[in-house]
Amino acid sequence: KAGVTQTPRYLIKTRGQQVTLSCSPISGHRSVSWYQQTPGQGLQFLFEYFSETQRNKGNFPGRFSGRQFSNSRSEMNVSTLELGDSALYLCASSALLGTFYNEQFFGPGTRLTVL
Amino acid sequence: TQLLEQSPQFLSIQEGENLTVYCNSSSVFSSLQWYRQEPGEGPVLLVTVVTGGEVKKLKRLTFQFGDARKDSSLHITAAQPGDTGLYLCAAMNYGGSQGNLIFGKGTKLSVKP
Numbered sequence: 695k696a697g698v699t700q701t702p703r704y705l706i707k708t709r710g711q712q713v714t715l716s717c718s719p720i721s722g723h724r725s726v727s728w729y730q731q732t733p734g735q736g737l738q739f740l741f742e743y744f745s746e747t748q749r750n751k752g753n754f755p756g757r758f759s760g761r762q763f764s765n766s767r768s769e770m771n772v773s774t775l776e777l778g779d780s781a782l783y784l785c786a787s788s789a790l791l792g793t794f795y796n797e798q799f800f801g802p803g804t805r806l807t808v809l
Numbered sequence: 810t811q812l813l814e815q816s817p818q819f820l821s822i823q824e825g826e827n828l829t830v831y832c833n834s835s836s837v838f839s840s841l842q843w844y845r846q847e848p849g850e851g852p853v854l855l856v857t858v859v860t861g862g863e864v865k866k867l868k869r870l871t872f873q874f875g876d877a878r879k880d881s882s883l884h885i886t887a888a889q890p891g892d893t894g895l896y897l898c899a900a901m902n903y904g905g906s907q908g909n910l911i912f913g914k915g916t917k918l919s920v921k922p
Binding site for chain 1: 849854897899914915
């Protein structure tokens with residue numbers, strides 16, 4: 695079974711630009727979550743989607759947005775990029791529902807550098 | 810705000826040594842997870858603990874969930890260079906859903922041959 699894939703793996707942008715990152719979950723997984731990882735703040739939750747609906751959103755500005763398609767693939771978009779947006783963006787997918795704990799499978803991430 | 814605090818932040822040891830990593834919080838969690846992340850990769854789930862006092866073993870790794878479900882530890886016996894990586898604890902955010910995890914900032918382990 696193929697794992698979670700993320701594209702692109704590396705991205706360099708300049709301040710003020712926008713960027714779109716893509717995530718394909720494991721086949722059959724309907725939940726996709728996004729996280730931002732930086733050396734200073736660690737892993738922080740961005741948002742979670744299930745069946746094309748956003749279920750939860752972390753404490754990030756409105757410049758960060760996302761969506762999920764009917765095939766469970768997900769995209770996240772960051773507009774008006776700032777230097778502080780440089781980070782590893784991780785996508786995770788999960789299949790379990792109805793349990794009180796989840797097992798998330800992470801992709802390799804997209805390394806975004808903002809110059 | 811729920812926080813998971815990990816200690817130590819960095820750990821550099823020689824092959825064959827034992828080590829323990831801690832994950833602490835003032836909040837109670839229904840479950841807690843441990844992940845390992847290698848450079849250039851996403852975190853990989855090692856274990857989920859759900860019962861207070863629970864102990865789980867994964868080869869040379871022993872995970873324990875505190876009785877009050879506020880803390881956890883990871884003990885590695887006879888560490889090997891392949892154990893090198895970033896160890897993260899995580900828990901489901903209060904009032905959140907299953908895809909919404911909070912993470913500790915991690916313990917960066919380096920095992921030298």
